[in-house]
Amino acid sequence: MIKEKYYISDFCSIRDNKVFKNGDQLYIDSESDNLKDFAKGVYKFLELKYPKFHKMDELCKLGFLASEVLLKDREKVDQDTALVLSNRSSSLDTDRKHQVSIRDREDFYPSPAVFVYTLPNIIMGEISIKNKMKSENAFFVTESFDADFMSRYSEILMNTGKASNVICGWVDLDNDKYDVFLAFLSKKGKKKLTKEELNNLYNQ
């Protein structure tokens, strides 16, 4: 198998009410004390007009916003750009909401708009819809961000021609604590794709 060199072209993270792209702080919100308000602030900051955003659960909002930041300066995203995401808590934040709605058999009103988000791969569905990406998707659940596995699997997709580029990363939300990191992997860039480099950028 011919193994090409791949690069981390862009990366971004969302943590502690701050948004970073390629290491630079893009946005800070020192006022919001909850994720919903913070996410809405980022949405406004990015000047998005996308009513579907407001229907998303908080996990999807985080992944979606990160993808918008990551892809912001690209004119067009290749339809074959794969999505390879991971986290620790799956969709547990919304799972809990659905569970609350069915806790009492006398007051039993599960919501379809909540239930649909009880799957972590919906984040990739939302990003695919926005960017018209009809590509490979895979959602992995690991104890912590596994740069080794994520970089290897992304390389496999590009080596085998199953994807032209890959957006890979970590989108986790659990009990209001969140941690988001996305990287755009392609044949162009300055930072070589290695597990060490990916891990360094995640830990920045």
Add this chain to the structure above:
Amino acid sequence: MRKIYLVADNIISPLGFSTEENINNLRLNQTGIKKIEDDYIWSEPFFGAVINNDELSKAWKKISNDSGYTKLEKMMLLSVSKLLVENPSLDITKCGIIISTTKGNINNLRDDSDEKVYLASISKAVQHYFKSDHTPVILSNACISGGLALAVGKRMIQSELFEDVVVIGGDLLSEFTLSGFFSFQAVSPAPCKPFCKNRTGISLGEAAASAWLSSNKENVTDEAISIVGDASANDANHISGPSRTGEGLYISIKKALKEAGLESNQIDYITAHGTATPYNDEMEAIAFNRAGMQSVPINSLKGYYGHTLGASALIESIIARHCLINNELFASLGFEELGVSESINVIAKNDKKELKRVLKTASGFGGCNVALIIEKEVS
């Protein structure tokens, strides 16, 4: 490119705790779906396919005294244990392991939520039980998880990360998922009827399964069955509604065929997703027609197992392997009269037919789709 063989498998389902028992029941057109009256799951009777707790306990006691595992973990561990007993040359401590599940131990969310609700706890349980060197990876990609896990396993072996991979899949029939599908008005009031005019929705099921993927042909004892093409594609259309053009499924099929170097007329049998919701089955019929496969014999096994979520596409791939070995086709249970707008060739009765290649597909929430091409080597 390395060839990836599907060497051996096991299924733990209401139709039996071995692949052989499962196949025998399919041959008899026996369904695992029945009327369930279990207040723990639902306050009213409903149709679904559940694994009897007493039978599972009995089987579990034969392999372990440890009662610290959940029902789903026991199903998965039992499946892999049986796979290992039947295949002494498989050294699971050295294999890559992929676990496919959508909701894992979701019942643990009901009362005092504990660590078991985190999917990685299943990975820990499997690693601990089999003392494996590598931490199993969890794949949670809605209803295509089981098929995608096989694709991921194949890709990992082809890239020489591992020589052997064990894929494990499993999900429970829980109040959590049942209530959600009810809120989607998607649960059938009778056993589901895939592709039928009278279909009204899904029946849920529970099961676990495991499969051994290997690049080493020496491991092949039965006929050599390999995965020769695989692809996944997103519809990029809607997070719950299937695409009206079958876009992602069509792309997946085309790409899988391309990798395998095959044309659509070289496929002998399609084991479809066929959940029996009006929109899903319609979408599949459109995609198969776009791919030029309208006359290929097709069935859905949901009428036997119900929809077992993260296990379903794995189980259906395992059954496909045995259909190739035995040259037989099973009736698409529940089907009476075609109820999709585009013509497809639904298998009405069990049949014997020389088979060389099978297409397995699955589609799920989030707009995801997967296609696998499984081939028999003719010596």
Add this chain to the structure above:
Amino acid sequence: MAELREELKEKLIEQLSLEDVEVSEIGDNDPLFGDGLGLDSIDALELIVLLEKDYGIKLKDPKEGKAIFESISVMADYISKHRTK
């Protein structure tokens, strides 16, 4: 009836997370699906839950929803005739 219509508009915005929409922007006879408010299949399912939870109306066939959810006026009319709470 006017009161019920206002109530429904508020509920729609709240339940269906129509953040960018104001009550005054929803006309009584505007189509809710398609070109109107642009609601989708999940919204339709959510409205079925709303009917049951807030007004005690359980649809026998979910397909009935299509006609009932045509516009705020039609919905209000249906609810006032069939509500049990």
